[in-house]
Amino acid sequence: QALHAEIAGIKFDDIFLNASGVHCQTTAELDELLATKGTGAIITKSATSAYRAGNPSPRLSKIPLGSINSMGLPNEGLDYYLDYVTTKQADKPMLLSVAGVSYTENLDILHKVQDSSFMGITELNLSCPNVPGKPQTAYDFETTERLLTEVFAFFTKPLGVKMPPYFDIVHFDDMAKILNKFPLAHVNTINSIGNGLWINEDTDTVVIKPKGGFGGIGGALAKPTALANVRAFRQRLNPTIKMIGTGGVVNGRDVYEHILCGADLVSVGTQLQFEGPSMFARLEQELLAIMAEKGYTSVDDFRGQLKIIE
Numbered sequence: 001q002a003l004h005a006e007i008a009g010i011k012f013d014d015i016f017l018n019a020s021g022v023h024c025q026t027t028a029e030l031d032e033l034l035a036t037k038g039t040g041a042i043i044t045k046s047a048t049s050a051y052r053a054g055n056p057s058p059r060l061s062k063i064p065l066g067s068i069n070s071m072g073l074p075n076e077g078l079d080y081y082l083d084y085v086t087t088k089q090a091d092k093p094m095l096l097s098v099a100g101v102s103y104t105e106n107l108d109i110l111h112k113v114q115d116s117s118f119m120g121i122t123e124l125n126l127s128c129p130n131v132p133g134k135p136q137t138a139y140d141f142e143t144t145e146r147l148l149t150e151v152f153a154f155f156t157k158p159l160g161v162k163m164p165p166y167f168d169i170v171h172f173d174d175m176a177k178i179l180n181k182f183p184l185a186h187v188n189t190i191n192s193i194g195n196g197l198w199i200n201e202d203t204d205t206v207v208i209k210p211k212g213g214f215g216g217i218g219g220a221l222a223k224p225t226a227l228a229n230v231r232a233f234r235q236r237l238n239p240t241i242k243m244i245g246t247g248g249v250v251n252g253r254d255v256y257e258h259i260l261c262g263a264d265l266v267s268v269g270t271q272l273q274f275e276g277p278s279m280f281a282r283l284e285q286e287l288l289a290i291m292a293e294k295g296y297t298s299v300d301d302f303r304g305q306l307k308i309i310e
């Protein structure tokens with residue numbers, strides 16, 4: 001199998017999945033992703049304890065070379081997604097993304113997952129940039145360590161974390177040290193680049209309504225930051241912690257570069273949003289063509305093998 005991966009003993013027959021938040025809020029969307037050629041797994045929209053309508057629209061906009069969003073965590077509530085991942089008959093792993101809007105909500109949610117029959121991988125989203133008045137947990141290093149300490153005192157199922165981009169080498173060092181203290185299944189990096197601003201040239205107006213136009217940036221614009229974060233964490237994390245690379249994937253070359261930086265799985269948000277699920281078969285074809293040209297028969301042949309200038 002050329003595009004295989006394994007996280008927490010769970011085998012993936014393909015390396016692609018949706019980025020949480022895109023095409024995964026409803027069971028109909030999740031069903032469609034499960035049936036899509038090229039996905040090796042699917043992940044749910046980040047769930048809060050109860051249903052949330054999210055921020056007012058427009059809350060997502062295409063911009064040149066990417067997207068800006070301030071969705072505000074619209075989701076159907078934990079029970080809805082927990083029911084889906086525990087009852088759906090699927091031939092691909094289903095990851096459950098969760099995101100409390102407070103410290104204690106994160107603990108409450110994970111207690112509920114722990115007490116459920118779900119045995120798959122849960123991903124704790126520590127990096128939602130769009131809930132007004134709620135800072136991203138993962139930009140507060142002390143709170144992140146305290147939360148993970150409290151979580152791993154009771155949570156025994158496979159758990160990964162979704163991280164925001166970092167922009168300083170000391171932050172890579174310090175956060176990797178924290179993450180290495182815990183038996184994490186995976187680290188997924190990056191979430192959108194928080195609180196960018198896009199202005200419509202014709203009207204001098206912002207393009208999304210929430211937060212005066214500020215929103216998370218995704219798509220091609222995010223690729224250099226995404227690759228840096230995948231690379232930096234792969235160089236620092238225990239080898240037992242697998243990596244999901246997210247950010248800036250538009251074509252097979254982008255996927256190839258995520259793997260060169262150390263990604264085990266690659267997830268796609270902005271491009272999936274605008275191209276739709278048939279994108280996955282295209283990315284797979286493009287990646288396999290690059291691998292064939294280079295004589296690689298498996299992602300194992302080049303994962304993490306980025307060359308630097310000596």
Ligand code: RRO
Pocket residue numbers: 021046069070071072073074099125127128129130131191192216
């Ligand atoms: O729902 C959102 O506004 C959102 C979330 Br939870 C997230 O983690 N990342 C993002 O770009 N948007």
